[in-house]
Amino acid sequence: MKNQLEKIWTKSFISISITQFLLFVVFYTLLTTLPLYVIQNMGGTEAQGGLVVTSMLIAAIIVRPVSAGLLDRIGKKKGLVLSISIFTLTTFFYIGIESFVPLMILRFIHGLSFGVITTATGAIAADIIPASRRGAGLGYFAMAMNLAVVVGPFIGLTLLQFVSFQTLFIILSIFMIAGILSALLVTVQETEDVKTTIKKEKFSIHSLIELKALPIAIIASFIALAYASIVSFISVYTESIGLAAASSFFFLVFAGVMLLSRPSLGRAFDSRGARFVILPCLLFFVAGLVVLSITTTPLMLFIAAALIGLGYGTLLPSFQTMAIQSTEPTRSGHATATFFMLYDAGIALGSFIWGLVVAGFGYQSLYLICAAVVLVVMVMFNTYYKKQQKLQNA
Secondary structure, eight states: OHHHHTOOOOHHHHHHHHHHHHHHHHHHHHHHHHHHHHHHHSOOOHHHHHHHHHHHHHHHHHHHHHHHHHHHHHOHHHHHHHHHHHHHHHHHHGGGOOSHHHHHHHHHHHHHHHHHHHHHHHHHHHHHSOGGGHHHHHHHHHHHHHHHHHHHHHHHHHHTTTSOHHHHHHHHHHHHHHHHHHHHTOOOOOOHHHHHHHHHOOOSHHHHOOGGGHHHHHHHHHHHHHHHHHHHHHHHHHHHTTOHHHHTTHHHHHHHHHHHHHHHHHHHHHHHOHHHHHHHHHHHHHHHHHHHHTOOSHHHHHHHHHHHHHHHHHHHHHHHHHHHHTSOGGGHHHHHHHHHHHHHHHHHHHHHHHHHHHHHHOHHHHHHHHHHHHHHHHHHHHHHHHHHHHHHHO
16 A cells, blocks of 8 residues: 555656646747747848747746636636637647747747646646655656756657758647646645635735745756756857757767666655755756866767756756755645746856857856855855754754
């Protein structure tokens, strides 16, 4: 009986992971292809191409604080199905968009539903994974998103060699219909006491964010800030150093190392504790950024990708697990929303700040500065962890 209770790979867990994977495949496909669509089909500028990415993230950040309360009121399963249905409907609308302003409005609406879905999927995953295996379980769950980083751009850029943008949008819409079907298969235990508490609660900051999850979410936002330099500039950087042909394999190596390392590191997180896993992974991330800053050959680029995959690929689920564990199980939605609100803010802010750094100092300096940011995170995390240990032992 105990083994059954400790099982991770249930029907609901597999279904919520597939839903997350399909959602992020569509997200990253659009992230990669929409700037091209704006420039090639709408006659827009590179700056406008960047705005279609930023507008969606801003909408997601805005909706995060209210998304957890919404899910508590209507139920996580119902909230998931409703928001993913709206996201799917919005995806269909891309087919008929032919000018920039309507596209920006559509991206903003897309971002609102995206913010609610990702809060719901994270909270549901945390709820259905056994507490004793949450580190490993959320690590597996995070792989759905990290694999989509590779699959999404690959699907988008490959398909555009053979089909039109409109056909691509139709295919992505079909992916999201499959996402709805997968979401319907998820079983969530909704607790009535949560809804009763919500009705009695007066509106406060506690209604919007989980204060207990805020310290680790802030730490994670600095990791997102550093990772933004990879997401936003790796393709341009590799082209500037004559490694454009090898750049397409960067995320492939990243994902491969992450997949191989996640099972053992997830188990180590649960059995040996957060610090045992997170501090070495921060060092791997630093090493990867330093190697990236001095890269001159494809081999060095792949070594950097492997180190970053080993480091960053483990940090995101580990910090998310700590955010959820910092509060009561009934507040998992609020903890997830707080975590991703600050994580998204780190990515959005990083994309802007690092653009200024590149313009003034170049790519090599950019990745060295990001390595320094991660070193600062090591100090922040160690201080936070020691403080938490003292509070637990008091």
